[in-house]
Amino acid sequence: MSCSPLRLLVVITGCVMFSGMLFAHHGGAEYDSKHPVTLHGTVVELRFINPHALLLFNVKDDAGKLTEWTAELQSPNLLSRRGWSRSTVKPGDQIVVMGHAVKNGAAAMSASKITFEDGRETPNMGLPPDSPN
Amino acid sequence: MKLTQTEKWLAIGLMVLPGLLALPPCTRAQSPGPAAAQLKMGADLSGVYYPSTARDTLGAATPDNPGQQFVWLDDSGKPIPFPKNLLTEWGKERLARNHPSGENAAGQTTTAYDSDDPDFACFPAGVPRVYLFLYPMQILNTKDGVMMVFEYGHNIRQIFTDGRGHAQDQEPTWMGDSIGHWEGDTLVVETTNQNDRTWLGYGGQPHSDQLKVEERMRKTDAGTLLIDITLIDPKAYTAPLHTRKKYILKPSWNLKEYVCEDNMINFRPFEKQTSTQSK
Numbered sequence: 001m002s003c004s005p006l007r008l009l010v011v012i013t014g015c016v017m018f019s020g021m022l023f024a025h026h027g028g029a030e031y032d033s034k035h036p037v038t039l040h041g042t043v044v045e046l047r048f049i050n051p052h053a054l055l056l057f058n059v060k061d062d063a064g065k066l067t068e069w070t071a072e073l074q075s076p077n078l079l080s081r082r083g084w085s086r087s088t089v090k091p092g093d094q095i096v097v098m099g100h101a102v103k104n105g106a107a108a109m110s111a112s113k114i115t116f117e118d119g120r121e122t123p124n125m126g127l128p129p130d131s132p133n
Numbered sequence: 134m135k136l137t138q139t140e141k142w143l144a145i146g147l148m149v150l151p152g153l154l155a156l157p158p159c160t161r162a163q164s165p166g167p168a169a170a171q172l173k174m175g176a177d178l179s180g181v182y183y184p185s186t187a188r189d190t191l192g193a194a195t196p197d198n199p200g201q202q203f204v205w206l207d208d209s210g211k212p213i214p215f216p217k218n219l220l221t222e223w224g225k226e227r228l229a230r231n232h233p234s235g236e237n238a239a240g241q242t243t244t245a246y247d248s249d250d251p252d253f254a255c256f257p258a259g260v261p262r263v264y265l266f267l268y269p270m271q272i273l274n275t276k277d278g279v280m281m282v283f284e285y286g287h288n289i290r291q292i293f294t295d296g297r298g299h300a301q302d303q304e305p306t307w308m309g310d311s312i313g314h315w316e317g318d319t320l321v322v323e324t325t326n327q328n329d330r331t332w333l334g335y336g337g338q339p340h341s342d343q344l345k346v347e348e349r350m351r352k353t354d355a356g357t358l359l360i361d362i363t364l365i366d367p368k369a370y371t372a373p374l375h376t377r378k379k380y381i382l383k384p385s386w387n388l389k390e391y392v393c394e395d396n397m398i399n400f401r402p403f404e405k406q407t408s409t410q411s412k
Contacts, residue, residue, distance in 0.1 A: 029235045029242050030242065030245065030408070050392065050395045051391070054399075054400075070403060070406070075268075075391070077284065077390075078267070080389070103242055103409055104408065106406050108407050127267060128186065130186065130187045132356055132385070
């Protein structure tokens with residue numbers, strides 16, 4: 001199996017427990033749920049629009065080449081109920097995106113957790129618990 | 134001027150008639166019928182609810198998809214896989230024809246983009262699949278029953294409890310025709326007249342236009358709504374199917390806008406990018 005330099009940036013983080021494919025509007029079959037990935041990059045744009053927010057971010061490989069990745073997040077309706085807004089991450093922010101890459105090899109992934117490089121966290125992106133709020 | 138007897142009565146009638154017309158409607162005599170039937174509320178189910186995501190037998194079929202598949206139950210209430218063995222020949226043919234998203238036994242993936250799931254084309258989900266989406270639902274009390282408004286796709290169900298019957302001789306609809314009554318604190322609902330274009334879940338599980346959905350909805354505590362569901366569809370299944378759905382009351386929530394067609398504008402290009410079959 002060959003690995004591109006970009007692929008080498010994809011750190012397999014099998015020890016991290018993810019909440020799985022929680023996409024409310026489609027099944028999530030496009031993602032490789034067996035192999036979680038973590039990518040480090042720079043935010044290009046957050047599209048906070050239904051049915052799923054899309055986060056565009058640039059990832060630099062060892063040779064300095066930039067690739068624009070797209071991460072699928074939950075719906076803005078759900079994210080906003082968890083404390084997200086359209087400016088939770090902004091263009092230029094240095095971020096770490098954890099999730100699962102698509103099976104077809106495109107620069108696309110699901111995102112189950114996003115943190116900032118400085119250690120700050122974004123609000124929980126999981127489904128609401130069985131509680132009144 | 135001398136009036137005949139007939140003219141006298143006519144004159145009296147002309148004087149009284151405007152007064153009669155001016156009377157408020159409630160003072161007019163009513164004939165008994167569905168419109169006049171007393172609307173009795175067994176319990177107040179109103180509020181905004183979110184489907185339970187607890188990983189128990191009510192909320193989850195698989196650990197990775199809480200709430201996104203029905204948990205089918207046998208006659209004793211024990212969880213079972215989708216009972217394929219109950220499919221009729223018609224049902225088997227329909228199941229084979231449907232092309233759901235997911236991974237088949239051979240490990241081949243069909244993505245949302247490659248699927249013919251009616252949900253991905255923004256059609257209303259039908260009953261009971263409308264319960265499978267992880268978005269809130271609001272129950273409202275209306276003058277003739279109960280209305281369920283679903284954030285996902287803005288689907289609505291009107292459940293009439295005023296004594297009327299099902300619609301007769303009408304084309305089937307996506308969400309069907311729901312008639313209910315109260316048995317104590319339980320709202321008992323029967324839904325018929327659905328078309329056969331919706332599925333029972335993401336797996337392409339079929340139903341026919343003969344489907345009858347029987348539901349029993351009740352609050353098990355102040356914050357929990359439990360819905361027992363029985364599907365009777367002799368064209369597609371040789372015996373009734375049973376499932377159950379739990380909703381959690383969210384007192385501080387309100388519904389938000391969710392326009393499914395946004396999927397086609399904003400999300401379809403991304404879905405195409407993730408496709409395993411189309412390039």
